[in-house]
Amino acid sequence: MPHTVAALYQFVSLPDAAALQAPLQALCESLGIAGTLLLAEEGINGTVAGSAEAIDAFLAELRGPLLGGRLDNLECKLSTAEAPPFRRLKVKLKPEIVTFDGGRTDPTRGAGETVAPEDWNALMARPNLLLVDTRNAFEVALGTFEGAVDPGTRSFSEFRAYADGLDPAEQPEVALFCTGGIRCEKAGAYLKERGFAHVHLLKGGILKYLKTVPEAESRWRGDCFVFDERVALGHGLEERPEHEPEETR
Template sequence: MSLYVIVTFYKFTPLADYVSMKEPLLKSMKKNEIKGTIILASEGVNGTFCGKKESVLSLIAFMRSYAGLEDLSFKESFDEFNPFDKAKVKLRKEIVTLGEEGIDPVLLTGTHVSPQEWNQLIADPDVVVIDTRNDYEVQLGTFKGAINPKTENFRDFPDYVTTHLSDKKDKKIAMFCTGGIRCEKSTSYLKRLGFNEVYQLDGGILNYLASIPKEKSMWEGSCFVFDDRVALDHKLQSLERGSIDSEWKNNNRKKAIEESEAL
């Protein structure tokens, strides 16, 4: 039986006093023996952490005590080991770094599409399906027919849009990422540029894998995650350590660690 609960979460909401939240949250993580990372910015919160069930519930309750986070939702997965080595609370300009000023998913973002409706959308040949993740993530798995922008980090995505999508403003654009947060920003960015029909997979790949049976899935491969699990299968279980291609690990593990630290 799995011993640890791993939760992922994000919420775009104004946090004017986010700096003062750092120490109490870090103290609560340590008190509850929780490891992982919480990112705070004036635009909201983002993170992943892991611990025993009761401890995780305690930290979640504490986070929801803050104004603006009362309805903060969490996605759960389970594992037999804790994929994090320490507790971290980071202060950032953005909770996920696109590097574009004036992007506010609270005010403007793409239309959310449920996992149950996603297959029909991306099967439409007139829909442009874009994987907003980094190239090394896409190499491990993606949706059938999706475009790989081949970015090294999320900050490269605006350049991809300028170079490859500027003539597609009247096309239907469907975008996805691991848990949904990058799509909140990327679809907001496209909407601000004047793209008419922009869609995003609600809850990202993780929600899709949790919701859609493998026999009906259009997902191919495994799903990269920014922790020691490295990648998850269709049951959201970490892959066997020897099953990930050694060439991929040699070429990309360092990039993944650097990007994770930059989040």
């Protein structure tokens, strides 16, 4: 039976993040869910897997009583895996839900304009648009959009140095993308703070684009790296077994 995989995140004020760790752990264990969830005062981020029924119940709790309705804007992408994509469950308390600058950048204050996958091709065709892949270099090596700039980062925290080298006067319009949306949302907020007026973000990330846009119309080239045992996904979120998993994962 295929496993349902849920990649989710939301930037939202969670001052009680520490108190939510144990209830989330207990909920996942009761549903037989594996994967990783990160909690911080700036929100929640993670990828988990289980039966379709278990994931439905888990998401209903997240969006409902468990967090008091605070995750009503939860960004979630669903896919499937033939084999269990995770070996265990980890619910961790962190300073940030995606490591960047210690939590100083706040996406809830504005991160840019989200663009639906159906409209992303038209945006990329605009002249003088700077299209930036906010992922790490090893991820970009597996696949990216035509014409995208690879900042060559080894970790997301290095993206700040790349962004600091950009001039809002020379690059008035920037489009950012990442796997599921969380990194480009944080990066977009950082660019907005630095004075970039026109920042665009791919809503739902590469995963939503690959699921939504037909391959014949796609401007994506290659495969999309994912941080689980599947390693990479292609158009339609099909598993790409030709990629070998890292020994450390």
